[in-house]
Amino acid sequence: MAVNETLRVLRTLRYDARHFSLFLQAGTIGPQAQPGQFAMLQAGDGWRPYLRRAFSIADVTTWRGVPAIEFVVKVVGVGTETLGRVAEGTPVPVLGPLGVPFPIGDLGPGDRVALVAGGIGLAPLVLLARHLSEKGIQADLFYGGRNESEILKRADFERLLGPHHCRYASDDGSLGRHGLVTELFEGALAGGTRFRRVYACGPVPMFRALAGILEEAKIDGSFAFESAMACGFGVCLGCVAPTADGRFATICREGPCLPPSAIDWSRL
Amino acid sequence: MSTVDLAVQLGTLRLKNPIATASGTFGYGLEFAEFVDLSVLGAISIKGLSLRPCHGNPPPRICETDAGMLNAIGLQNVGVEAFLSEKLPELDRLGATVIANVWGDTEEDYCAVVERIGAERRIAAIELNVSCPNVVKGGMVFGNDPVALGALVRKVREIAKRPLIVKLSPNVGDIVSTARAAVDNGADILSLINTLVGLAIDLERREPKIGFTTGGLSGPAIRHVAVRMVWEVRRALPKVPIFGIGGIEKAEDVIEFLVAGANAVQVGTANFRNPSVSAELVKGVAEWCAAHGESRVSNIVGTLKTRPRPEHTYA
Structure with missing residues (x-):
C-alpha cells in the first residue's frame, strides 16, 4: 500500500559532480519496498521544479543505526539539482512504494539470474541483489557505464553477489571491457552460462539491444523502465509506453518492471 | 470548525463542500482512495x-x-461501459459524489455517452468536455465556436437526465460568448477553465517536448487567467452556477476563486504533486472561514469589490 509521507534527509553521499546517493528516513515506505519499485520525491517547496520526481528505491538499509531508504541519483535537470542541494534534516515529501516490482517470487535455490545495468540503471538493482542474495539465488551482474567513476556502488554489488559475479564494461575502457554492457552479457551467454531470467535497467538503446538478445536466446526478462511522470500512480497517463498489443501501458502502474515482450519496440 | 457551513448549491446540484477534483487529474477516483477519503470531497470529476x-x-x-x-x-480512457460496470459501483461504495466528464468526436458521440449514462442515480452530474486541446477531432473544436457549442449543448440537454455542466476552454477571444452560448442552450452549470494551449521546445533537438507538438498548460501558472475568466463570466451571467478551475494549490486559492464568483472549485494538477491535497483543502477552507469569521462558505461567493476602471489620461 503506497503511503504519502514526509521523510527527513539523513545523508547525501556524493560520488562525483553528477551522481549522489540520498538517504532518507525509511518511514513506513522502506519496510514495504520491493526491488524494482519506486517513489515520488518532492525536491524543494517552490514551483521550479513543480512536480515530484520518480526514483527507483535503490536500497533499504541503515545509516548510523537509523532505518533508511537510499536513492541513487544522476543530476540531469532542475529536479535532481535541487534534490542534491537538500540539507541533512530537511523534510522531503515522499510517495511510495509505487509500481510493479521485479518478479522474484518464483525463483528458488539452484536458479541463476543476470542483472544488467546501464549507467544510472544500477539504481533498482542494488535492492534486487540484496533480496536475491538473501534468498540464496545466484546472480551475475553486468554493469556498463561511460567510465570507471560512473560505475557506482561496486563494493555493494560485490559484497552481495561475490566479486567474481560482477563484470563491468565502460565506453572508454577505464573499467572492465572496453565496449557495451550488452556485448559483455552476450559474451557470457556465448561462454555457455545459462540464466533463468534477466533483470535490467538502463537507457532505451541498451534495452532495445538486450530485448533482441533475450528473444533470440529465449530467456525471460524483466526491465525496469524509466519515464517522466507527473503523478506516479496511474492517473496522469503521462508516462506511457507502446505495448505489443497495440495500446499504451502506464510505466508507473503497469510497470515500471515489464517483460520486454510486452513492449512494441518499433514504436518506442 | 463545525460552526462553518461548507455546503454549496449549484443549481440542483448540492455539494457538501466547494472542493471537487478536476477531470483528467483524478483518474477514476479509485486510484486516490489510498490517499484521500473520497466521501469528504464535494465531488470528483472523473477522466x-x-x-x-x-x-x-x-x-x-x-x-x-x-x-x-x-x-x-x-x-x-476505459470507455463509458467499463466505467459504469467496473468503477462506479466501487466509487458509490466509497461514498464519492461522481461527476461524469464525457466527450466525443461528433455530436452523435457525445449524445451516445450521455444516453448510456441515462438517469444513473450514482452519477451526480454530467460534465461536457468541449475544451480538450489535445485531440484533432471533437474537444476544443466545439468549445471554441459559440455556434457549434450551442448546437451541441442543446442536443445533449434534450437527452441528459442529470444536471449538465459545460467545461469551457480558455483558448478563445471572449470567454463570455462561449459561456453564454452554453447557458442559453441549456447548460445548468459552467466549469472553467480547461488548459491553455502551450508549446515547450527541446532546444538541443529543436523539437517540441510533447509528441502532439502543443499541449495543455495547467498548474499555478494559469491560476490568475482562470480567476479573471471566472470573474468575467460571473459579471456577465450573475445567476449561472460556476466551478472555478485552474492552478489551485492552497485554501487561499480556493477562496480567491469564490470571491471572483465561483460557487465551487475543481482542483487539478495539484493532485499529481500531492495526492492528498483535495482533502487537505476541505479542511483548509473550513479553517480559513473560521479564522475570517465566515459562518457559511457560500457567503463568500462573488464578493469581489472592484473600482471603476479609469480612462487613461494624457500629460
Missing part, C-alpha cells in the same frame, strides 16, 4: 469518458514547466 475505450496519444505526453506542466494525453 473524460468516450463511447468506446480510447488509447490516447503516443508519448511523450507530458513535460514540466515553471509552476505547472504541459500535457497532451489525448483522452485515453
Whole structure:
C-alpha cells in the first residue's frame, strides 16, 4: 500500500559532480519496498521544479543505526539539482512504494539470474541483489557505464553477489571491457552460462539491444523502465509506453518492471 | 470548525463542500482512495469518458514547466461501459459524489455517452468536455465556436437526465460568448477553465517536448487567467452556477476563486504533486472561514469589490 509521507534527509553521499546517493528516513515506505519499485520525491517547496520526481528505491538499509531508504541519483535537470542541494534534516515529501516490482517470487535455490545495468540503471538493482542474495539465488551482474567513476556502488554489488559475479564494461575502457554492457552479457551467454531470467535497467538503446538478445536466446526478462511522470500512480497517463498489443501501458502502474515482450519496440 | 457551513448549491446540484477534483487529474477516483477519503470531497470529476475505450496519444505526453506542466494525453480512457460496470459501483461504495466528464468526436458521440449514462442515480452530474486541446477531432473544436457549442449543448440537454455542466476552454477571444452560448442552450452549470494551449521546445533537438507538438498548460501558472475568466463570466451571467478551475494549490486559492464568483472549485494538477491535497483543502477552507469569521462558505461567493476602471489620461 503506497503511503504519502514526509521523510527527513539523513545523508547525501556524493560520488562525483553528477551522481549522489540520498538517504532518507525509511518511514513506513522502506519496510514495504520491493526491488524494482519506486517513489515520488518532492525536491524543494517552490514551483521550479513543480512536480515530484520518480526514483527507483535503490536500497533499504541503515545509516548510523537509523532505518533508511537510499536513492541513487544522476543530476540531469532542475529536479535532481535541487534534490542534491537538500540539507541533512530537511523534510522531503515522499510517495511510495509505487509500481510493479521485479518478479522474484518464483525463483528458488539452484536458479541463476543476470542483472544488467546501464549507467544510472544500477539504481533498482542494488535492492534486487540484496533480496536475491538473501534468498540464496545466484546472480551475475553486468554493469556498463561511460567510465570507471560512473560505475557506482561496486563494493555493494560485490559484497552481495561475490566479486567474481560482477563484470563491468565502460565506453572508454577505464573499467572492465572496453565496449557495451550488452556485448559483455552476450559474451557470457556465448561462454555457455545459462540464466533463468534477466533483470535490467538502463537507457532505451541498451534495452532495445538486450530485448533482441533475450528473444533470440529465449530467456525471460524483466526491465525496469524509466519515464517522466507527473503523478506516479496511474492517473496522469503521462508516462506511457507502446505495448505489443497495440495500446499504451502506464510505466508507473503497469510497470515500471515489464517483460520486454510486452513492449512494441518499433514504436518506442 | 463545525460552526462553518461548507455546503454549496449549484443549481440542483448540492455539494457538501466547494472542493471537487478536476477531470483528467483524478483518474477514476479509485486510484486516490489510498490517499484521500473520497466521501469528504464535494465531488470528483472523473477522466473524460468516450463511447468506446480510447488509447490516447503516443508519448511523450507530458513535460514540466515553471509552476505547472504541459500535457497532451489525448483522452485515453476505459470507455463509458467499463466505467459504469467496473468503477462506479466501487466509487458509490466509497461514498464519492461522481461527476461524469464525457466527450466525443461528433455530436452523435457525445449524445451516445450521455444516453448510456441515462438517469444513473450514482452519477451526480454530467460534465461536457468541449475544451480538450489535445485531440484533432471533437474537444476544443466545439468549445471554441459559440455556434457549434450551442448546437451541441442543446442536443445533449434534450437527452441528459442529470444536471449538465459545460467545461469551457480558455483558448478563445471572449470567454463570455462561449459561456453564454452554453447557458442559453441549456447548460445548468459552467466549469472553467480547461488548459491553455502551450508549446515547450527541446532546444538541443529543436523539437517540441510533447509528441502532439502543443499541449495543455495547467498548474499555478494559469491560476490568475482562470480567476479573471471566472470573474468575467460571473459579471456577465450573475445567476449561472460556476466551478472555478485552474492552478489551485492552497485554501487561499480556493477562496480567491469564490470571491471572483465561483460557487465551487475543481482542483487539478495539484493532485499529481500531492495526492492528498483535495482533502487537505476541505479542511483548509473550513479553517480559513473560521479564522475570517465566515459562518457559511457560500457567503463568500462573488464578493469581489472592484473600482471603476479609469480612462487613461494624457500629460
